[in-house]
Amino acid sequence: MNVGIVGATGYGGAELIRLINHHPYATVSAVYSTTQDGAALSESYPHMLDMNSLVLQAFDAKHAGATCDVVFLATPPGVSSKLSPSLLAENVKVIDLSGDLRLKNPDDYEVWYKKKPADESLLSEAVYGLTEWTGEAVKKARLIANPGCYPTAVLLGLLPLLKAGLIEPDSLLIDAKSGTSGAGRSASAIAHFPEMNDNFKIYKVNQHQHTPEIEQMLSTVTDKLTPITFSTHLVPMTRGIMATMYGKLTVGTQAEDLRAAYEQSYHSAPFVRLRPEGQFPSTKEVYGSNFCDIGFTLDQRTNRVTIVSVIDNLVKGAAGQAIHNLNVLAGFEETAGLQMVPVYP
Numbered sequence: 001m002n003v004g005i006v007g008a009t010g011y012g013g014a015e016l017i018r019l020i021n022h023h024p025y026a027t028v029s030a031v032y033s034t035t036q037d038g039a040a041l042s043e044s045y046p047h048m049l050d051m052n053s054l055v056l057q058a059f060d061a062k063h064a065g066a067t068c069d070v071v072f073l074a075t076p077p078g079v080s081s082k083l084s085p086s087l088l089a090e091n092v093k094v095i096d097l098s099g100d101l102r103l104k105n106p107d108d109y110e111v112w113y114k115k116k117p118a119d120e121s122l123l124s125e126a127v128y129g130l131t132e133w134t135g136e137a138v139k140k141a142r143l144i145a146n147p148g149c150y151p152t153a154v155l156l157g158l159l160p161l162l163k164a165g166l167i168e169p170d171s172l173l174i175d176a177k178s179g180t181s182g183a184g185r186s187a188s189a190i191a192h193f194p195e196m197n198d199n200f201k202i203y204k205v206n207q208h209q210h211t212p213e214i215e216q217m218l219s220t221v222t223d224k225l226t227p228i229t230f231s232t233h234l235v236p237m238t239r240g241i242m243a244t245m246y247g248k249l250t251v252g253t254q255a256e257d258l259r260a261a262y263e264q265s266y267h268s269a270p271f272v273r274l275r276p277e278g279q280f281p282s283t284k285e286v287y288g289s290n291f292c293d294i295g296f297t298l299d300q301r302t303n304r305v306t307i308v309s310v311i312d313n314l315v316k317g318a319a320g321q322a323i324h325n326l327n328v329l330a331g332f333e334e335t336a337g338l339q340m341v342p343v344y345p
């Protein structure tokens, strides 16, 4: 299968190239850039010096139609809503890593992204690609909205317990932390070395654009939209997200109910790993891999559960999850090209 990447000079694009290089059935056949038409990939990324057959070029939907079966859009907000229709018209399937097509309500996009939303027809066609939960719809999709990095960690940790009715949805507190690659290669000053080294920052308090995305997906298992408290922090590391989540248990919930709910949801999910009760994962334990590791414990004293979910933001939170979606929609085995053991230490 031939794939193209728009935004190939960014971190998400580079991670797609790295992972697809090991994919048994997919080949990168086109890499698009708005700023580096004609440049070799190694001009942006010298670590890909041996991949100089990949020459960056200006995006052209007709070219993509002639050379690619699927195109990944690893582009900033506001771009994929414009490019997707021209790719679909060329019979090319689209996997969008940005937030443009994730929110079904266009007003939410306008409020949280402060940009013009995509056309409603595009939003209604886009399938939210949280593969473990929406894989059946992904199989039939031609347009996939790949989940955000924070929502991936948060939703994989919360959905099984909410679906089983084990925690009160309106009691949820979500405290998430990310490495700075989450902000992209052209990150603003907030993520620069002198700002972030030896520092720890909270940001976008009550304003993070992933809030409605999390609420939207949680509502599919609780049947009502419940506002959440969701805080995001930058930590001085390159990759990794840890979401620590707290919720009040419903009457009678025991630790074995929590474990049973996770096992029921993820018994055949190759990328979700559950820790024994009371043991918690760290971000390094998933670094460079497509795993989401989850730990939990129940506090009898407060009648609350603490859940910890970790991912690599660039893999499970972006490129790896996008390739997982590619595998499902193409009918490949789910793990094709994604069986990396985490890099440790």
Ligand SMILES: NC(=O)C1=CN([C@@H]2O[C@H](COP(=O)(O)OP(=O)(O)OC[C@H]3O[C@@H](n4cnc5c(N)ncnc54)[C@H](OP(=O)(O)O)[C@@H]3O)[C@@H](O)[C@H]2O)C=CC1
Residues within 6 Å of the ligand: 006, 007, 008, 009, 010, 011, 012, 013, 032, 033, 034, 035, 036, 073, 074, 075, 076, 077, 079, 097, 098, 099, 147, 148, 149, 181, 182, 183, 184, 185, 186, 187, 313, 314, 317, 318
């Ligand atoms: N970093 C992460 O951990 C995650 C990122 N995402 C999302 O994935 C997308 C890509 O993120 P990331 O790779 O980190 O971002 P980067 O800033 O690292 O890269 C984005 C790339 O998009 C290209 N670009 C910029 N403007 C345009 C445009 N108008 N049209 C087409 N291409 C353009 C640029 O390449 P060029 O100048 O060569 O055109 C740039 O290299 C974003 O929407 C992000 O929010 C989602 C999950 C996790």
Ligand SMILES: CC(=O)N[C@@H](CCC(=O)OP(=O)(O)O)C(=O)O
Residues within 6 Å of the ligand: 077, 097, 098, 099, 100, 147, 148, 149, 178, 179, 180, 181, 182, 183, 184, 209, 210, 232, 234
């Ligand atoms: C660390 C960091 O800055 N992370 C970014 C993630 C951005 C992102 O992935 O945005 P979309 O999913 O909405 O496209 C942020 O918090 O805004």
